[in-house]
Amino acid sequence: MSTSTPEITIDPIGCTGCESCAEVCPECFAMQDGTGLAVVREPLPDPIPDCLNEAIICCPTQCIHVEYPPESTS
Numbered sequence: 001m002s003t004s005t006p007e008i009t010i011d012p013i014g015c016t017g018c019e020s021c022a023e024v025c026p027e028c029f030a031m032q033d034g035t036g037l038a039v040v041r042e043p044l045p046d047p048i049p050d051c052l053n054e055a056i057i058c059c060p061t062q063c064i065h066v067e068y069p070p071e072s073t074s
């Protein structure tokens with residue numbers, strides 16, 4: 001069964017590496033060794049946990065972007 005998994009991206013220029021997203025929603029975000037910036041986990045959990053929205057709100061630079069695919073009309 002296909003679900004509408006959102007595409008989550010982090011603007012690397014905006015990310016300060018504050019770790020808030022990874023603390024609030026470790027299911028979706030992790031901190032990358034080396035760069036110290038946040039990365040989106042792959043694969044994302046299905047269903048997407050509610051903490052994704054908390055992480056978006058917590059991000060001090062609002063650099064987490066979520067795009068939901070258009071509904072399939074097939």
Ligand code: SF4
Pocket residue numbers: 010014015016017018019020021022037038055058059060061062063064
């Ligand atoms: S909360 Fe935002 S700024 Fe902080 S690590 Fe996550 S993506 Fe980067």
